[in-house]
Amino acid sequence: MRPDPAPLSRGQRLALTAASFLLLVVATMALGPLIAGSGWWWLCAFIAAGTLFTGAGLRSIRTPASLVPVLELVALLLLLTLVFGGGTSIALIIPTQSTFEVFGELLTGATRTIEQQSVPAIPVPALTFALAFGVGLLAVLTDVLVQTVRMPALAAAPALVPTLIPGFIIEAGADVPTLVLTAAAYLLLLRVDVRVRRRATLAADPVGDDAATVVPPARVPIVSTLGASLGLAVVGLLVASVLAASTPSISTSLLLGSPGQGNLFARGVSPFIDLGRDLRRPEASPAFHYLAREADRPYFTLLTLDRFEGEVWGATESSVDGDNTVDQLPRPVGLSDEVETAEHPIDVIVDDVRTTWLPVPYPTTSIEGLSGSWFWDDRALTVRSVDTNTGGQRYRANRLVVEPTVSQLRNAELPRSAEFDQFLELPEEMPAIIGETTAAVTAGASSPYDAAVAIQAFLRSTAFDYSTEAPVEEGYDGGGFDVIAQFLETKAGYCVHFASTMAVIARDAGIPARISIGYTQGTPTQERVNGVQRVDVDSHDLHAWPELYFDGVGWVPFEPTPGRGSVPDYSRPGAGEAGTAPVQSAAPATPGAADRSDLDPDRGLANPSGGAFGADTWWVRGSLLAILAVVILLLPAALRLGQRITRHGRMRRGERPADAAWEELMASARDFDAGGDVAETPRALAAHLGERPAFAAGPQRDALVALRDAVERERYGPAVTGPGGARLLDELALARSALADDATPVERARATFMPHSLLERARALFGERSRVGA
Template identity: 30%
Template structure:
């Protein structure tokens, strides 16, 4: 009998340390491709949210820096994950990158030898404060300013970092969408009628693409695919998902606006704030005019036939909080003779005006100061304190009415006799300044009026100082708060009526002159028939000073402007005719006007218009205390969320244990607890793995003892597949092994990781490279 001798198989030599790693298997390549797709889609998500900010501005000059900020923020977040930095390290890296990006991309003019030093940080702080002040006073679309660009860059960067953290560190898909959605919603709320459909479709498409790529990438990592089917399966999911997403976006864009009720009034109109049946909320018409000045400066607002030219006045602003001028007033129904607020002993000429409002788009009604009689119109209210008229209608467009006004005939000799004695009501309301009012501005006002011996002399001194030492210039940053005052008075010495009127009124109060800012329009263009045609570019602001015995007296500190009836006491030549005038005063005091209910009439007789942003009181809670209170509220809310979430998970944990009645069920529950803890720690079981294979693989990467996992896997196999099941001792051993796994994971975790696990947030760890996996499987083959 012949014997066949077989050669003993030769074991493959171990891989050389210097040998190049084998090529990655197709499964690893598709996983990396899906991960890259998910990372690119989250970048696209942030970018589309940033693009939606286009609705807030008149042009897209800010967009390049905002999109570059989104790319840089995501790149740093990606690098932090690749360097295996923790959340704290990634946050620090991103914060440093943000500061450098802002310095180099937004504030490059402040760098010293290419480095951001003290000047850069000071300019950033100033620009942000200016942006906050400006935000409170403008209506989109607004011109792009450096402060708005800075704020947009900061918001985009933070959104990008939060989205990356939620998507790739916490494996929280829904939470990753929230930051960009918040920014998109911000733009939609403030500019809801501009490019709404196109930008909404773009953002919706980016959200669906991100959710699709991230979901498929996670499924490819964990799901049980047959050999060689992971790549085709993932491609099939992507293809079908893209098709469904495209159909969803198309249906939303095409059919959404035509659905029943899409164009109806909202059930709850959150935009229409209302303080009750006798209250009314509005934005100053000058805020609206400011936006029209940018795009439509030649649009007609109203026409007026008048027996004499005058400044067509809207209202007066009497409260200054260091950021904006605003006002509060009590409005009563008006018609016929109008009540007199502050009387003047000076003789007056009666000027009759007939108005036709065409495009003012406001509830305010212009009239020369001081209106005494109104007819030809119904449903109008009047505040005698500010001499302001407003209509009960939604807009004044299309209204016509007749007004008689008493224009005081004032002389320097009469005004020079006005005593410095003031009524207490005037002192309380028209001399207050904010606690943080710049002392440098007050000292300048004292210096300018040092030689003046009467209130009128002080008022003239302030007017002439501003007209002589400062230049009219539209190309300056807007604003009239404390920072803007200092910049205007001591740095640029250039501005337009907003800065001139605001500075004058604030300086007047610093030298005990009761003052306020009047807003309205210059006379406008006079036609051949004598009608004055008032356009957006005729918007104007000027100060009024209270002089005892003569009431409110207008002054004109803005160069190139002059009221027709005031030359006798201001010495300012009236503004020349439109054909030979200097560049028109198109600047608008961007001040929200607050007219609120005050003491006096019953609620049924009052109409209140309130500031869109509540003005800071002169004496009240400091900004720091408010910030601390807000922080405390946020901490309480966050703590409550943590307590509720962890409590809910603990109750679910106890219910699962108590619900397992048999020995086999309790063993399987123990396995589920151990696997859940490992998954939260970032070491999930692959769907292709059996419990025994998982128990052999995971202790090394997770840095736990292999014994408890091995015994738990054996008990799980017996409970799941053995006909005899498992005994009571086996149940106790399995439960103890699961507790050991959880305790070992918790012992090596940081406090932050334990908190995240308690709330159910997973730790996402980068997958091992294909070469390392191949080497491990070659050197340590499975038993």
């Protein structure tokens, strides 16, 4: 590197360093839409200042130009050690082998958090380390271009790096004000360079080949250089704006999304648990729909978060195993043969969601019909692809339905294997309210299962409200320790806060816990495919829920979020044998929390202390339950009576009275198990009923024949007036009484309270469907 023909003074070098620093820190502001808060920016400014001004100091003591960049890299290493090295360094700034191991872990963690977080990302240590390291390298490059090579115009290249990155992440790209400020800083750098270069030329002795033939004035006119500087700045601004605006964002790529929205949740799914934006969107975006047996309404898991670093939950990174193909998935970890299981197929058709994680119920035994390469993860049995995404996929997931009993869960022991230690890890320091809540809620629990149910009941109590707005308004959105502490005080949040809180409290109580990210059951529609009801799932069904581990049962899902999803039967307070209800929580109710929206389908799952009834009004709850049971018992009889009254009304009004009478006779025959198949003709049914003892002779037989003749005449004969409605009512009453006389008391009771004709009709409308393609 040849020296500058007009050497710069210390002051001039310092002016260029200051201008370079300003350009770099202003350009770094372009990352603001991607990262929450401003602490990360101040750290980057500190690293940039330390690196650049170290170079200025080295030049002031006449360090060889070729050594300055190397020593600047050393200064960068010392600064990173000071900030991130912690106890692994010597005298806080001298790195050791352990320091480099920490740096390696931080870089690996940075890659993971970039993959798993949405924007704006939480600046966890791994992410801030990557930012600081990157800005430090850009600072060294900028200093080389401006000070060593003496080509400051090329400083636009390192400045463009942070300004272009937003264009790859969000559709809006960098903010326009930031681009303008960056262009202004670039203009200032060029202006400073021109001024110091001219002043250095004026100060140099005019001798040798570089001597000027005309001695310039002692003062450089400002106008002489302003035009060129402005022109270069305008060009830089235009180039930066065009590049930032035209750069494709990840949200419009096939990796994480599809065109249309400006955030990663628009039609793709971020694996991080910040689901609030999609839940707050006024209009839901379709994700997928599925066809399943009537009782199959599972949650669909995308991925599982098992690492908690105090500020954010994350998924442990693991490489894809080419042998883990989805044609056969292993049995879930910890599930013993004593737990009852069943396998049910579910057909899934993806609509608009685009993600490399496949929505599948946990656990799943096999998946059929996928295009591309899909593999299951060894740890959580989640499914992901290495060469495609969910766009346009149609597949069948064979779901393994696990049905543990309360006694199996209550008798389950906590795992003692070291492999579950990671599911108990918590940072050493945490807010006191978390430990206090754990102690209060689980006090007196006789088993880990009872403690888990008590935690769920505490969070679902009327002390807490479901709200997607409160965390944003109060500034505690997310899933970290501080957020959980504020959530426990404010008692308002959505699934992220409830799931994170239950998982942390469970870990604090010694129960292994993790968080699943995916979708709730969705919304059934009126559409049917081959007789199977279609269920739609959209972005408003995005959900987070905790899973706790019990030996012999495996990972068991819980639902602590009020008003969302469904609560598993085994986790409901009072489930199991009498006298084994979960521990009651003594947490005080939040004023006004009892006015929770009726959208919560499980408000009654709250602890009695937080409900509207006290312990001394147990008889009120018992009476209500008894009345409800009676109503349910009498409902079929009431519906059947209403059906009979409707047909009698048709007969009295003369609206095809014979047809109405015959429909009622067929329904009565089915109720008494005496025939009445819809495929039977009136003559065939009359012949069949005529063989019964009650129709052997007398008015009952005459009534049956009269009803048969009337309906045949009305359906197939000429349009002549038949028997009147009053007469048909009398004959129908005789025929029904004959059917009742032939039935046993049990059959008569069953015909009244559980009429077969009504149940068969209900099964035809809402009963079990055959699978697609059957």
